[in-house]
Amino acid sequence: MVTPPSDRFPTSVAGLPAARPTEIVDLADGDEYELRIAPVAKRIGDATVRMLAYNGSIPGPTLRVPEGATVTVHVENEGDLPATVHWHGLRLDNRYDGTPDTQRPVQVGERYTAQVRTPDPGAYWYHPHIREDYGQELGLYGNVLVVPADPDYWPPAHREVLLTLDDVLLEDGRIAPFHRSGPTHSAMGRYGDVLLVAGETDLTLDARPGEVVRLHLTNTANTRVFDVALPGAELKLVGGDSGRVEQERLVDHVIVAPSERVVVDARFGASAELALEHRTPDRVHRLATVRVAGEPAAPGPADAFLEMRINAELAAERRRIEPHLITAPDKVLGFRAEMDDPGGHDHSGQGEHGHDHGGGHDHGGHGMGGDDGIEWDDHMAEANRQTTPANFRWLLVDQATGAANEAIDWQFREGDQVKIRLVNELAGDHPMHHPFHVHGAGRFLVLSRDGVVEPNLAWKDTVLVRTGETVDILLDVSNPGRWMAHCHIAEHHETGMMLGFTVVPARAPAPAPAE
Ligand code: C2O
């Protein structure tokens, strides 16, 4: 697989501005903001690589917006390819969803304006929706923090910190090659070999003794799942993708799948140096250092820390969804891989590296990353690299009709409650986990996993479906338009693992019966 120059993206850093620190930008209802996509030179460890940034920083600026606002964002594309900006998790007007289904792609050199609505408190994010395997890996992601109108929405904390969790794959001091013609790593997605937290390889955070710091974690990696711990501090789970959890509770770690958000409050004790960690069954990675030192923080938030609040709105949802626990699902969606005959598909690439034999390519039996149903690392890197949409397909299959991926065209009505069963099939060519994401047509609650009722509800837009797992969700359809749902592993999405659905307004004529 020798790549002709016309199929490569630029990699030279000559003349590029150095990446800047990420800014927090406060926007009020009605404000306008300019977001510019352009290349930067970014230092990653010892390497300086060409990446892409929103307004020159990786992550892009954090937009802090009040609940219930509408802000106007002008996007200018000076990147490498046509772009859209998708506002992940925000229930905004369909035409600003930022996908090629809802708008014409913004060509290089063009501008585009979106009206971004923020109906729900919580941490959201923005990223491209064309070749996100490339754009996201290169640094195109940033947070939107929606500040609740109710000052007691979140428990007391001294301050908030937003941390993106990401990784990047380097090869000989450069970003590992990408092709303009399409993605690679279709099988498992592109795992990086360097972890980036808030865009940094060796982030240091400062905290004071007795301080309570709210951490908004967003997984912006193409495929890696993070398991985050902070030994030496107490962690309280307070929120999920979209706002609060039903019951605050102490936790010793949290799992964050691609595109998910998890909100934890950390209470720090005496002076110490702590490590924010990512733990896999094989090893512990340091994500950041936390230096606890200095004058003790004012006691209020620490005193309230052990009060575990129950969120009345979600407690009411739990009663409301009870009947849906036992009804048959409205839709059943299978997750499945289809690989070309392994004997026939991969000798083309073997000449180049010539060592693909032992690489664990017997996809039936390779290490599944333990029995927790999560692939924590790429255990078949060389074989994975050679998978493309041409030799490997990921499918979402509607069990009722047999339709798959873009052939699925569900019809819903505003106000519908749709129970969807997500079945991550073990029988396919390469069973693994998939974070399933639904665009802003609504938000959903997880009803159960493998028949076990979800113990702590939160409004979700993404759910991790582990290898072999069956997850039931209840989608609260609230927003008309043409939407999509897909696996948020960027390479799986690019390999076709997505479906479309249409929501008609409550007052419109009934939709045609689903196919
Ligand atoms: Cu964050 Cu369609 O995705």
Ligand code: CU
């Ligand atoms: Cu997937």
